[in-house]
Structure formats: structure tokens, C-alpha cells
Amino acid sequence: MNFLTRFRPLILAMPLLLAGCQSTMQRIADCKVGDWNAIGHKDGLQGEPANYAERKDFCDDHADIKQTAANGAEAQYTAGWAQGNWDLWSQFGRADGGNGQQPQFDAHVASEEIRKHNTPLNRPAYDAGWAIGNSEYWRGLGKRAGTDGQPLAAQKDAARSKAAATQLRFDEAAYSDGWQIGNRTFWQDAGYTDARNGTPDSAFRDRAAAARSAGVQVQEDAYRAAWNGEIVNYWRNLGTQDAVSGKDFAVRSKEARAKGLKIFESDYRQAWETRLAAYWSQAGADDGYGKPFMLDERIANAGRDGVFVTAKTRDQYTAAWEEQNTRYCQPENAFERGRTNIGMMVEVCRVEMRNQLKHAYVSGQDFEIAAAKQRQAVDDANEVANRLNDARHRLARLEREIRSNQDAKDRVVNDETRKQDARREQERRDLYEYIPRLERQLDDARRWVERHEQQMQRLRREIY
Numbered sequence: 317m318n319f320l321t322r323f324r325p326l327i328l329a330m331p332l333l334l335a336g337c338q339s340t341m342q343r344i345a346d347c348k349v350g351d352w353n354a355i356g357h358k359d360g361l362q363g364e365p366a367n368y369a370e371r372k373d374f375c376d377d378h379a380d381i382k383q384t385a386a387n388g389a390e391a392q393y394t395a396g397w398a399q400g401n402w403d404l405w406s407q408f409g410r411a412d413g414g415n416g417q418q419p420q421f422d423a424h425v426a427s428e429e430i431r432k433h434n435t436p437l438n439r440p441a442y443d444a445g446w447a448i449g450n451s452e453y454w455r456g457l458g459k460r461a462g463t464d465g466q467p468l469a470a471q472k473d474a475a476r477s478k479a480a481a482t483q484l485r486f487d488e489a490a491y492s493d494g495w496q497i498g499n500r501t502f503w504q505d506a507g508y509t510d511a512r513n514g515t516p517d518s519a520f521r522d523r524a525a526a527a528r529s530a531g532v533q534v535q536e537d538a539y540r541a542a543w544n545g546e547i548v549n550y551w552r553n554l555g556t557q558d559a560v561s562g563k564d565f566a567v568r569s570k571e572a573r574a575k576g577l578k579i580f581e582s583d584y585r586q587a588w589e590t591r592l593a594a595y596w597s598q599a600g601a602d603d604g605y606g607k608p609f610m611l612d613e614r615i616a617n618a619g620r621d622g623v624f625v626t627a628k629t630r631d632q633y634t635a636a637w638e639e640q641n642t643r644y645c646q647p648e649n650a651f652e653r654g655r656t657n658i659g660m661m662v663e664v665c666r667v668e669m670r671n672q673l674k675h676a677y678v679s680g681q682d683f684e685i686a687a688a689k690q691r692q693a694v695d696d697a698n699e700v701a702n703r704l705n706d707a708r709h710r711l712a713r714l715e716r717e718i719r720s721n722q723d724a725k726d727r728v729v730n731d732e733t734r735k736q737d738a739r740r741e742q743e744r745r746d747l748y749e750y751i752p753r754l755e756r757q758l759d760d761a762r763r764w765v766e767r768h769e770q771q772m773q774r775l776r777r778e779i780y
Contacts, residue, residue: 347375356393360400363435368393405438406445413449418484454487455494462498467531471495503535507542511550516576517543551580555587560595562622592624593632600633604640606661611637645669647676647779654680676779683775690768697761704754711747714740
């Protein structure tokens with residue numbers, strides 16, 4: 317029988333034990349707080365019968381503050397428990413009603429959880445919760461119909477028929493309320509979509525006419541509020557796109573006037589300038605890290621690349637280029653690039669730094685050579701150390717065998733045993749000579765490790 321089989325019952329019981337421990341700890345914490353209304357509410361909400369006496373005894377035993385049960389604690393507990401029990405059954409009802417179900421009170425009464433806890437029943441609380449959930453269910457259906465742009469009258473009739481078919485109570489007021497909310501969302505979405513696509517708000521007239529002919533309520537204020545809020549973003553997005561795509565405001569304003577679209581020039585230009593500044597700063601940063609100053613070349617190709625040049629372009633590019641060039645032209649960077657054999661364009665760095673950077677780059681290459689030698693020296697030292705340890709173990713074992721034979725009084729002495737003793741003595745003499753040689757080799761190997769490490773430290777230190 318393996319470990320898991322033998323201890324399976326204990327393993328399966330662990331979650332229950334932990335849950336019980338946590339429950340006890342929480343009960344103790346509740347006692348220390350001393351809020352008896354909250355204690356009662358928690359018991360009621362968890363489906364426990366009201367039991368003030370048991371709770372009081374528990375708190376007296378664990379909380380070390382017996383006065384928590386004084387000052388009307390029982391009345392507070394009872395009131396809290398009643399509210400908790402109500403909330404429990406109300407939640408059951410609200411969930412069932414919200415799922416579009418008929419009342420399921422009897423099913424909850426027969427459930428394992430209710431029977432296990434012997435939970436006191438509360439039909440009025442369940443019914444009240446179910447009524448709330450039922451209203452939420454129909455309100456949700458109405459909202460979806462309104463959001464889809466469906467007419468209220470026809471959809472309400474369809475909902476009423478659905479309720480009759482399922483023998484579910486139809487909440488007409490909730491459905492209509494939800495539809496109104498959805499209808500407003502419908503017009504807000506329409507305004508947002510039109511503005512997002514650059515459609516003039518005059519399109520509202522056609523939308524409204526189509527809605528009225530379909531029996532859908534029109535909410536012009538919702539449409540226009542959404543359109544007015546989004547049209548600014550439309551022009552900002554255009555400015556952001558055009559800055560790096562070759563189009564300008566003159567073209568966009570002409571298109572807008574042809575469509576009858578409101579123009580927001582300041583928002584367009586602000587977004588246009590922000591995007592252009594980001595473009596030239598990024599170009600400078602890209603060139604600055606290991607490339608020459610190429611602003612003039614980039615400006616010459618700006619038209620081909622669909623990018624505009626402004627009075628601030630040179631400053632934006634130059635600031636970013638210099639920042640990245642400073643990062644690139646550092647001895648540490650040259651040293652690391654040398655270590656990995658990645659090329660170093662010292663020509664893009666200041667003249668007075670180039671020799672130092674070249675030296676740092678070569679030092680990085682030499683560092684890697686020294687590091688490889690150091691690793692080999694470490695391997696050699698470890699190999700010699702292993703052979704030395706093995707030789708010492710062999711010598712210790714051999715000396716134990718020799719002493720054992722010398723101490724054995726009943727050992728037979730003949731040609732064979734004498735030859736065996738001679739071989740052991742010779743092997744011991746050989747080991748006495750071999751071990752000092754290995755010790756010298758190990759000292760030499762460790763010195764080489766130290767020399768290579770010192771060389772590596774010197775190479776890194778001397779890049780400045």
C-alpha cells in the first residue's frame with residue numbers, strides 16, 4: 317500500500333479541516349469586534365438557525381472579553397439574524413427571477429444545503445427577491461430590444477406573449493423602463509458611430525425619419541451629445557494620421573466642407589504637431605544609437621516618406637539623437653559590445669572619446685578571452701582536485717589494509733601474502749610521491765585561476 321493510498325482519507329479531509337479552522341478563526345475575530353448585529357446577520361446569511369446562546373458561549377470561551385454579550389447583545393443578534401435570513405432567501409429569489417424562472421422556493425427548501433443547515437424558511441423574503449429579479453429580467457430584455465433599435469410596442473407584445481407561453485409574470489413597467497434606457501443607448505451609439513466615421517450630424521434627419529417610420533422613438537439630444545463628444549476625436553485622429561501620411565489640413569478641410577462636416581482645426585493641428593514631434597524624436601533616437609546624424613538626409617526624403625518638416629523638427633531630432641548618442645558612446649557599452657563581438661561605430665562619437673572607446677572595445681574582447689582561460693583553469697583545477705582527493709582516499713584505504721594485516725595474529729605468512737604485502741608497500745610509496753605532485757599541480761592551477769581573474773578585473777577597470 318503506497319503513501320497516497322494509506323493517507324488518502326486524511327488528504328481528502330484536509331480542505332474540510334482548513335475550512336473549519338478558518339471558520340473558527342473568523343468567529344473568534346467576530347467575537348473580538350463585538351458587533352452582535354453583524355454576528356447575527358452573518359449566521360442568518362449563512363443559513364444557520366438563530367442561536368444566540370451558543371454564540372455567546374463560544375465568544376466567552378475564545379474572545380477573553382465576556383462583556384461582549386452585555387448591553388442588549390441578544391436583541392442586536394436577533395435583529396441581525398432576521399435581516400441575514402431575509403437577505404439569504406431574497407438572494408435565492410432574486411437569482412431565480414433574474415434568470416427568467418418561475419418561483420423555485422420548494423426546490424430550494426428540498427436542497428441539500430438547506431436541509432444540512434436546517435435553515436429556517438422565509439417564503440415572503442424569497443417572493444420579494446423573486447419579484448426584484450423578475451423585474452430585472454424583463455428590464456434587461458427591454459434594454460436589449462431598445463439598444464437594437466426595435467420599436468417598443470411590437471417588442472412589448474412579443475415579450476408579453478413569451479411570458480404567457482412560459483407562464484411567467486410579465487413586468488410591463490420594467491420592460492418599458494429598460495427599453496427606454498436601451499433606446500437612448502441606440503441613439504448615443506448612432507451619434508458616436510457617425511462622428512467616428514466623419515459623417516455629418518445632418519445624417520440625423522435620415523436616421524430619425526427611418527426610426528419614426530419603424531415606430532422607434534427618436535432621442536435627438538442623445539444622438540447630438542454623443543456626436544458632439546466624438547467629432548473632436550475624429551479630427552484628432554485625422555491629425556495624428558496625416559502627420560506621417562502626407563496629407564494636410566487643407567485637404568481635410570476641403571473634404572469636410574464638401575460633406576458639410578464641422579471643422580475643428582485647433583484640435584487637428586494639436587494632434588498633428590504632437591504626432592510629428594513624436595516621429596522626429598523617435599527618428600533621432602533610432603539614429604542616435606550607433607548611427608550618424610542623418611537629419612538632413614531624412615528631411616530630404618520627408619516628402620517621399622509622407623512626413624512633414626516644421627520649424628521644430630531640427631531641435632526635436634537633435635535632442636533625441638544627442639541623448640541616445642550619449643548612451644551609445646559610453647565605455648561600458650563599448651566594453652560589452654566587445655565582449656559579444658558586436659560592432660562599435662566609434663566614428664559617430666565625439667572625437668576626444670574615440671580612442672577610449674576603441675580601447676574599451678578591445679578590452680571587452682580581451683576580457684572574453686581571459687574569461688575563457690579562467691573557466692578552463694577552473695576546470696583544470698577541479699580535475700586535479702578530484703584526482704588528489706581520489707589519491708588520498710586510496711592511500712587512506714591502503715594504510716588501513718596494511719595495519720589490519722599487521723594486527724592480524726592468525727594471518728598466514730607465505731609467498732603469496734608476502735607478494736601481496738610488497739605490492740601494497742610499493743603502491744603506498746608511489747602514492748607518497750604522487751600526492752605531493754598533485755598538490756603542487758593544484759597550487760599552480762589555482763594560481764592560474766587567480767591570474768586570469770586579476771586580468772579580467774584589470775581589463776574592466778582600465779576602460780576609463
